[in-house]
Amino acid sequence: MLGDRLLVGVSTDEFNKKKNKKSVNSFEERCEILSSCQYVDGTFPETDWEQKRIDITKYNINIFTMGDDWVGEFDFLADICQVMYLPRTEGISTTFLKNNIATNFSYSIENSFHEKAIEKVIANY
Amino acid sequence: MLGDRLLVGVSTDEFNKKKNKKSVNSFEERCEILSSCQYVDGTFPETDWEQKRIDITKYNINIFTMGDDWVGEFDFLADICQVMYLPRTEGISTTFLKNNIATNFSYSIENSFHEKAIEKVIANY
Numbered sequence: 001m002l003g004d005r006l007l008v009g010v011s012t013d014e015f016n017k018k019k020n021k022k023s024v025n026s027f028e029e030r031c032e033i034l035s036s037c038q039y040v041d042g043t044f045p046e047t048d049w050e051q052k053r054i055d056i057t058k059y060n061i062n063i064f065t066m067g068d069d070w071v072g073e074f075d076f077l078a079d080i081c082q083v084m085y086l087p088r089t090e091g092i093s094t095t096f097l098k099n100n101i102a103t104n105f106s107y108s109i110e111n112s113f114h115e116k117a118i119e120k121v122i123a124n125y
Numbered sequence: 126m127l128g129d130r131l132l133v134g135v136s137t138d139e140f141n142k143k144k145n146k147k148s149v150n151s152f153e154e155r156c157e158i159l160s161s162c163q164y165v166d167g168t169f170p171e172t173d174w175e176q177k178r179i180d181i182t183k184y185n186i187n188i189f190t191m192g193d194d195w196v197g198e199f200d201f202l203a204d205i206c207q208v209m210y211l212p213r214t215e216g217i218s219t220t221f222l223k224n225n226i227a228t229n230f231s232y233s234i235e236n237s238f239h240e241k242a243i244e245k246v247i248a249n250y
Contacts, residue, residue, distance in 0.1 A: 037162065097149055101226045102227050
């Protein structure tokens with residue numbers, strides 16, 4: 001057991017835009033999904049890169065955790081809390097899931113794109 | 126409050142195949158996701174169309190619910206439990222989400238497909 005309370009920082013849609021990222025679900029939806037998880041006690045918005053130190057104090061955080069793809073990047077917080085990098089869950093990858101959906105579900109979209117692309121090429125040939 | 130316990134029937138991957146459906150997540154993953162939801166008390170596998178009557182007895186179900194896109198289709202169970210059709214959650218659509226991912230994430234896939242399709246057309250022209 002790492003702690004008795006789990007708070008999750010959730011990037012706002014505006015912050016994602018700054019990071020050149022776009023979530024499938026809106027900020028409000030992502031917070032609701034996380035809060036529905038029985039292992040999550042609460043969420044708070046992340047709007048910039050610099051707020052972690054403030055949040056740790058504000059929410060009285062003892063252990064700060066990130067995935068081990070970030071190893072070392074948050075060691076600078078170790079003066080105010082414990083910093084832990086957790087292993088990614090084996091076999092679980094958002095990129096894989098999105099790719100899977102994109103490949104399987106966009107079949108009809110691709111086909112109509114193909115047809116249009118082909119029509120265009122023939123028209124211009 | 127509809128009841129004090131929520132059990133969710135989850136179609137197995139084999140049953141989905143029979144229905145010409147394919148889930149993004151495996152049966153085991155879907156069960157784990159649902160069980161992590163604080164509103165879900167348990168899941169059980171669905172392997173065929175005919176098992177609902179048996180499950181209702183087996184799990185001591187008082188209220189059977191389905192989305193209101195199925196209105197009337199399960200009225201035949203009303204002799205052993207209450208049958209309720211719940212309104213779909215407004216603004217939440219798996220089809221929309223999949224479409225969204227397929228459109229946004231498959232951009233690079235589509236582009237490479239386009240190029241190949243166009244090359245092929247030019248080669249055969």
